[in-house]
Amino acid sequence: MMDSGNAGGAPANNPSVKGPSVDGSAANGSPVISLRDVGKVIGGKTILSDISVDIEPGSIVGLLGKNGAGKTSLIDVMLGFSPPSSGSSRVFGENSFELPAAAKRRIGFVPQQDELLDSLTGAQQLALNAALHPAWDQALIARLIGEWEVPLDRRIQVLSGGERQKLATLLALGHEPDLLVLDEPASSLDPVARRQFLRELLDIAESPTRTVLFSTHIVSDLERVASKVWIIRDGRLAWAGDLDTLKESVVRVTLLARDAWPSQLDIDGVISRRDEGRRVQLVLTGWREERQREMAERWGAEVSVERLGLEEIFLELHS
Amino acid sequence: MDRGPPPPRIFILEPASGVPIYRQLMDQVRRLVASGHLAPGAELPSVREVASEYTVNPTTISKAYGLLELEGLVQRNRGKPMTIAPLRRNQQALAQRLRQVEAQVDSLVLAARQLDLEAAELIALIEQKMQEET
Numbered sequence: 001m002m003d004s005g006n007a008g009g010a011p012a013n014n015p016s017v018k019g020p021s022v023d024g025s026a027a028n029g030s031p032v033i034s035l036r037d038v039g040k041v042i043g044g045k046t047i048l049s050d051i052s053v054d055i056e057p058g059s060i061v062g063l064l065g066k067n068g069a070g071k072t073s074l075i076d077v078m079l080g081f082s083p084p085s086s087g088s089s090r091v092f093g094e095n096s097f098e099l100p101a102a103a104k105r106r107i108g109f110v111p112q113q114d115e116l117l118d119s120l121t122g123a124q125q126l127a128l129n130a131a132l133h134p135a136w137d138q139a140l141i142a143r144l145i146g147e148w149e150v151p152l153d154r155r156i157q158v159l160s161g162g163e164r165q166k167l168a169t170l171l172a173l174g175h176e177p178d179l180l181v182l183d184e185p186a187s188s189l190d191p192v193a194r195r196q197f198l199r200e201l202l203d204i205a206e207s208p209t210r211t212v213l214f215s216t217h218i219v220s221d222l223e224r225v226a227s228k229v230w231i232i233r234d235g236r237l238a239w240a241g242d243l244d245t246l247k248e249s250v251v252r253v254t255l256l257a258r259d260a261w262p263s264q265l266d267i268d269g270v271i272s273r274r275d276e277g278r279r280v281q282l283v284l285t286g287w288r289e290e291r292q293r294e295m296a297e298r299w300g301a302e303v304s305v306e307r308l309g310l311e312e313i314f315l316e317l318h319s
Numbered sequence: 320m321d322r323g324p325p326p327p328r329i330f331i332l333e334p335a336s337g338v339p340i341y342r343q344l345m346d347q348v349r350r351l352v353a354s355g356h357l358a359p360g361a362e363l364p365s366v367r368e369v370a371s372e373y374t375v376n377p378t379t380i381s382k383a384y385g386l387l388e389l390e391g392l393v394q395r396n397r398g399k400p401m402t403i404a405p406l407r408r409n410q411q412a413l414a415q416r417l418r419q420v421e422a423q424v425d426s427l428v429l430a431a432r433q434l435d436l437e438a439a440e441l442i443a444l445i446e447q448k449m450q451e452e453t
Contacts (some may be wrong), residue, residue, distance in 0.1 A: 059378075060376060139397040198370065202370060202376065202450075203374075220335055223335055224334045224375050224376070225374065225375065226376060227376045243379075244340070244341055247338070309335045309336060
C-alpha cells in the first residue's frame, strides 16, 4: 500500500440505502455489505478514507484500482479481517469485525494469496473443506472439477498458479455462499478458464439473494459480468454505481470553435482538458444528452461526443 | 440444465465499448426490426440465454428488454419468450401520426356533412383511394 489517501476523487455516486427487510434477514433488499465513512490508517499512513457504499443482494460488483490503491485493504475491512480506523462496516447487518459464526458461514472468500495446504493433494484438500461445511454441494464441485479440469491427484505444491487458483475458488464455492468475495480471482487463469469462471459468477448471481464482489485489474472481465463497479483511487472511491451509468456519465467531448477558447470554461464535471488551438477536448462526468445541444448553442461550437470504454474511463480518472 | 441447442447469435455485443451493453442491444433490436430481420411475432432469446451466450451480466439485458417493451417494440408473453410486437401495437407512434392528418380530416368531415355523405360512404372512398396509392 503505497498511496496516501488525501488526493480528491470524483464524487462517488453512492447507491441509496434501502430500509431493513420485513423479516429482518439481509436477504430481501437490505444491503449485504454496508460501509459508512470507513477509514483505515496503518502506521500513520492513510490507506482508506471516506468510503460509504452498499452492496445490494443479487449484484456482481467489480472493484477496480491500481496496484496499491487499497482494494485488498478494503476487502479486509469489509470481511472483518481488520477493523476500520474510523466508520463502520457491516455484513448481513452484522458488525464485520465481530461476525457471528452463522454469518461467516454465508461468506466464501478467495484471497489473492491462496491458503491451500501444499502437502495435500487437491482431492485431500477438497475432502478437508467438505468435512468442515455441513452444507457442502458435492454435485456442484464434481461438475466444476470436470469443467475447469482441476487436477486432484497431484500434491498442491506442484500445481501451476492457474491450477491453484481454480482449486482455491472451488473451496470457496462448495458451501454455496450468499456472499462470494474474490481478490484478483482470474489473474492466473488462461482465457478459456477465465471465461468459464466468469460464467460461473453469472450463474451464482442469477439467484437474487446471492452476491459476488471481485477485485481485478482486468478491465475486460469486469465489463462483461459486473453490474456495479467501484473504482478505488488512493484509498477513496472515485466511483461506485452501475457500470452502465458510469459509461453514460463519463464521455469525451470535442468542441470546435471559430475562435480560441478562454482558459477558464465554466463547465461542470471536467475530469481533463486538452487544447489544440480552436479545438478543445474535455473528458466530462455527469453527461446528459441535452448537454450537447446546450454547449453548441452556448459557444456556437461544433460539439462531438465520444463514449469511452471502462479502460479509458479508468485511465482518465487517474490522469 | 439441458436447454436444447444454443440460439443463433443474432446480436453483436461489445462489452468493451463505451456504449453500455443495454444500449447496444436496444439499437440492434430496433435495426433488426426496421430491416425486417425480426418480423412482428418473432421470438427474442431470453435474458438468461443472451447473458449466458455472450457471458455478460443479465441486468443490462433485462434493462434493454424492459425499455424496448416500454417503447412498444417488443411484448412480454406469459410463460413464453418475448416477441416483436405487432406494428400497430406501437400506439404512441400511431397517435402521433394520426394527429398530423387531423386538420385535413376536420375539413373533410365538414365537407361531407355539407354534402350529406354518410360516414360509411366516406370511409369506403378513403379505403378505395388508399388502395390505389399502394
